[in-house]
Amino acid sequence: MTTQTLVAEIKKKKSFLCIGLDIDLEKIPPHLLSVEDPIFEFNKSIIDATHHLCVAYKPNTAFYEAYGLKGWSSLEKTIRYLNKNYPDIFTIADAKRGDIGNTSSMYAKAFFEDLKFDAITVAPYMGKDSVEPFLAFQNKHTILLALTSNAGAFDFQTKKINEKEVYKHVLETSKSWKNSDKLMYVVGATKAEYFKEIRKIVPHSFLLVPGVGAQGGSLQEVCKYGLNENIGLLINSSRGIIYASKNKDFAEKAAFAAGVLQHEMEPFI
Numbered sequence: 001m002t003t004q005t006l007v008a009e010i011k012k013k014k015s016f017l018c019i020g021l022d023i024d025l026e027k028i029p030p031h032l033l034s035v036e037d038p039i040f041e042f043n044k045s046i047i048d049a050t051h052h053l054c055v056a057y058k059p060n061t062a063f064y065e066a067y068g069l070k071g072w073s074s075l076e077k078t079i080r081y082l083n084k085n086y087p088d089i090f091t092i093a094d095a096k097r098g099d100i101g102n103t104s105s106m107y108a109k110a111f112f113e114d115l116k117f118d119a120i121t122v123a124p125y126m127g128k129d130s131v132e133p134f135l136a137f138q139n140k141h142t143i144l145l146a147l148t149s150n151a152g153a154f155d156f157q158t159k160k161i162n163e164k165e166v167y168k169h170v171l172e173t174s175k176s177w178k179n180s181d182k183l184m185y186v187v188g189a190t191k192a193e194y195f196k197e198i199r200k201i202v203p204h205s206f207l208l209v210p211g212v213g214a215q216g217g218s219l220q221e222v223c224k225y226g227l228n229e230n231i232g233l234l235i236n237s238s239r240g241i242i243y244a245s246k247n248k249d250f251a252e253k254a255a256f257a258a259g260v261l262q263h264e265m266e267p268f269i
């Protein structure tokens with residue numbers, strides 16, 4: 001998907017919500033556990049109930065890999081279902097990959113060519129040649145971890161090298177890489193006070209912002225300095241939406257929780 005299409009969808013739906021499909025079999029309604037593929041059935045119901053309220057879905061691959069071949073098959077069915085039924089939805093494989101060049105090329109093929117995701121999250125630690133293989137794909141996006149939502153972000157990302165924080169080096173250096181126009185960045189909603197500085201370095205880029213909901217980040221605070229001329233934000237909530245209820249009304253309750261966030265976003269568009 002092109003960035004223009006994503007922006008048009010945001011304006012049409014008056015939403016920049018991304019719903020995280022992080023499926024834990026211990027958290028889904030027990031009545032689904034007896035069907036053949038509980039993860040896919042759960043995802044399908046959540047997607048059908050919420051697709052009009054969001055512009056993106058982000059399955060975190062850990063939650064599928066944890067269930068072995070069956071889990072990978074549920075991930076594959078989910079992305080095929082999305083691409084077939086809701087082709088205007090932006091899809092993010094939250095896989096946090098990145099390795100030496102030829103390995104990164106294989107990761108890129110797995111997620112962009114085989115599974116046909118629109119975007120993947122990638123760790124910047126191994127540098128230019130570990131990220132550029134992802135950027136070589138037409139109309140695909142690479143979402144680089146910049147300043148993450150967790151407490152461990154302060155271990156390295158905010159440490160200074162030559163009087164500048166590591167996350168700022170990541171943002172600045174990545175702009176010099178080939179096809180850097182295909183980059184987006186992860187910035188945690190729990191780090192709202194950093195958005196002003198981040199926007200000085202990447203004013204036009206899309207930022208994927210996890211951490212609203214279960215991790216306590218504030219949508220209002222993020223929007224204050226995070227928004228740009230194209231909105232430029234994808235705000236993710238996973239547990240706060242998909243586990244709104246463990247009963248038969250789970251999809252309806254998820255739609256309600258998604259609707260609350262979408263409603264909060266509407267005045268900004």
Ligand SMILES: O=C(O)c1cc(=O)[nH]c(=O)n1[C@@H]1O[C@H](COP(=O)(O)O)[C@@H](O)[C@H]1O
Binds near residue numbers: 022212
């Ligand atoms: O890359 C991510 O999406 C990510 C980066 C980050 O800094 N923090 C973060 O929580 N995430 C992911 O975003 C999702 C957050 O889920 P909830 O806390 O349940 O809304 C999980 O899939 C995390 O792995």
